[in-house]
Amino acid sequence: MPTINDVARAAGVSPSTVSYVLSGRRPISAQTRERVQAAIAELGFHPHAGARALASSRTNVLALVVPLRADVSVPVIMQFATAVVTASRTHNHDVLLLTKDEGTAGLERVAHSTMVDALIVMDVERDDVRIQALRNLKQPSVLIGLPEDPAGIVCVDLDFEAAAAEALRHLAGHGHRRIALVGPSPAVYKRGTTYAERFLTGFTTTSAELGLETMTHPCEPDRAGVRACLADIDAQLPGVTALVVHNEEALRLVLEEVQASGRRVPADISVVAVCPRDVALNMPLPLTSVDIPAHDVGGLAVETAMKLLDGRPTEPVRLLPPTLVQRESTAPIAG
Amino acid sequence: MPTINDVARAAGVSPSTVSYVLSGRRPISAQTRERVQAAIAELGFHPHAGARALASSRTNVLALVVPLRADVSVPVIMQFATAVVTASRTHNHDVLLLTKDEGTAGLERVAHSTMVDALIVMDVERDDVRIQALRNLKQPSVLIGLPEDPAGIVCVDLDFEAAAAEALRHLAGHGHRRIALVGPSPAVYKRGTTYAERFLTGFTTTSAELGLETMTHPCEPDRAGVRACLADIDAQLPGVTALVVHNEEALRLVLEEVQASGRRVPADISVVAVCPRDVALNMPLPLTSVDIPAHDVGGLAVETAMKLLDGRPTEPVRLLPPTLVQRESTAPIAG
DNA sequence: TGGTGTCGTCGAAGCGCTTCGACGATCGGG
DNA sequence: CCCGATCGTCGAAGCGCTTCGACGACACCA
Known part of the structure; x- marks a missing residue:
């Protein structure tokens, strides 16, 4: 596995320059950028996620907590999950899958050990004990659902x-x-x-x-x-x-x-x-x-998490308007 | 967030000693161990996953690739997934969720960037293009299913x-x-x-x-x-x-x-x-x-991945014997 | 033409952890 | 009683990346 140093050497620049090419946080001349990119491609360089997380305190991973044997129907859960994963990918994030049965401990574990940047939690209950735990984390979280007291936590759901x-x-x-x-x-x-x-x-x-x-x-x-x-x-x-x-x-x-x-x-x-x-x-x-609209809600949850991570403003509670589609099971009343 | 240094200072030992208490890789006196553990508890110390991964080249994360809109039935997928997650947790691992539609690129991304220690791949097809990609990774992988040519990759499935x-x-x-x-x-x-x-x-x-x-x-x-x-x-x-x-x-x-x-x-x-x-x-x-037995197969997949990570020997293909349970839909032939 | 910026790059200092080698102390065996 | 293991601990060297400050080289405005 080549490192950023190998790339730097191959491109005849310093490692920091390679880093800046990758992150775009500083201007780099087109010439240099191309040389670096060529070196990256040639060596098949991929930045080491751990090293990156350590240096930048950003993991580019979202935690998703799903109910295990929920009363929530399985297809709905899957739709949320896949929506969250695909949406996360468009934001260059991956998804760590947690199950609800780990409870508060699971959230705290991944948050404290800095495995994730933010958490998305499904199937929240009225007085969910996890909510207080989430409030105490340094990472932001987004609930799918709407608890009794959502103060301090962003919620999204269907209305x-x-x-x-x-x-x-x-x-x-x-x-x-x-x-x-x-x-x-x-x-x-x-x-x-x-x-x-x-x-x-x-x-x-x-x-x-x-x-x-x-x-x-x-x-x-x-x-x-x-x-x-x-x-x-x-x-x-x-x-x-x-x-x-x-x-x-x-x-x-x-x-x-x-x-x-x-x-x-x-x-x-x-x-x-x-x-x-x-x-x-x-x-x-x-x-x-x-x-x-599990797909939309999941996508919105990710979108919201990204906003929080970027420090962009966010509505505390966002309820999606429902849409009814008439098909063949309803008709004007007879007689 | 306290670091290992804070813990070391609080316990009056060196950081390496704390590390050894945590990993158990070297003998530590009961006295010291207790002091360290007390300090850990008091400070609420949790090792930083990225730092750990960087230093040890172990992430304690498994990738799980699930089909997105598969012909595989959704409940079965969910059963596999939850089985994999719970089994992983018993081995102190977490699960990164990937979707099949990212294809080969997804596997390579997480593997090359060292986000995971091993990969578990569901819904493999006869000549799945992903198999060659998996062979080229430095991380081991376990297939759920049985492709044409499983050479070099461990497979588990129902027989x-x-x-x-x-x-x-x-x-x-x-x-x-x-x-x-x-x-x-x-x-x-x-x-x-x-x-x-x-x-x-x-x-x-x-x-x-x-x-x-x-x-x-x-x-x-x-x-x-x-x-x-x-x-x-x-x-x-x-x-x-x-x-x-x-x-x-x-x-x-x-x-x-x-x-x-x-x-x-x-x-x-x-x-x-x-x-x-x-x-x-x-x-x-x-x-x-x-x-x-989605649950068993999922568990077995994780178990197998752990064996591979530990360098323990493993059967290349493991097919679970089926069990038939008689219920009320079969009866001796009439007449 | 001399300051004042901006551009493009570099070097070095970490991020927090693991692990290796070293070293004094303790112990058992010959 | 001395020597070699073993035990328990420490210090230091990284792991691979990001980021900050610094510093020429130019450009531009007055």
């Missing part, structure tokens, strides 16, 4: 309140008045993942605003849970004409069970899903959905 | 040939003679992901050995594809009594379409799936399955 409003407005626009929310499993609420609550809030608020008759119901993502949920809905909101499903795991089962009950989507009952685009498209019927 | 044999033996043991394989999509074969071929080989070989009447058919994982596939099977192998499904995406649809054709599982037709345990369990009916 789930607006997402619920969007779903209801769409249905109301089609004449629906009796609408039920099939929510995440009780465990998700219990855990305090706030996106569930935020969606719920948006749902009830908008319902009131629009004067709809609605109800909400959590739902275990197995057949029994879905059946129970739908039964409750039919009992408490007879003649329901639309469902908003904010539960990816249960989505398919909801469709099956609705059909099993003799109702057709969308003729008898409309369904709006809240899920990533490709999930909505891969259902038996292409679903009208409010997209969970 | 897919044996998996097919296992599935057929199980069915034959239940009296089935006419058995069809519902394989991965044509794209998977085309791409040259060898697990598909290996399964196919095992299937046909064992079929011949056992004197079964079998056929094989690739399958697009959408409703149309599944229908076409099943239609072909019924046409070419009328009276088929068992299906082996090696296609996670299509699995659910296969079950639905079989049912739609008026046949019951397992009364009229038995089904053996090849998929991770939890996928088999999350179907409408718990499926008899040959497990894809």
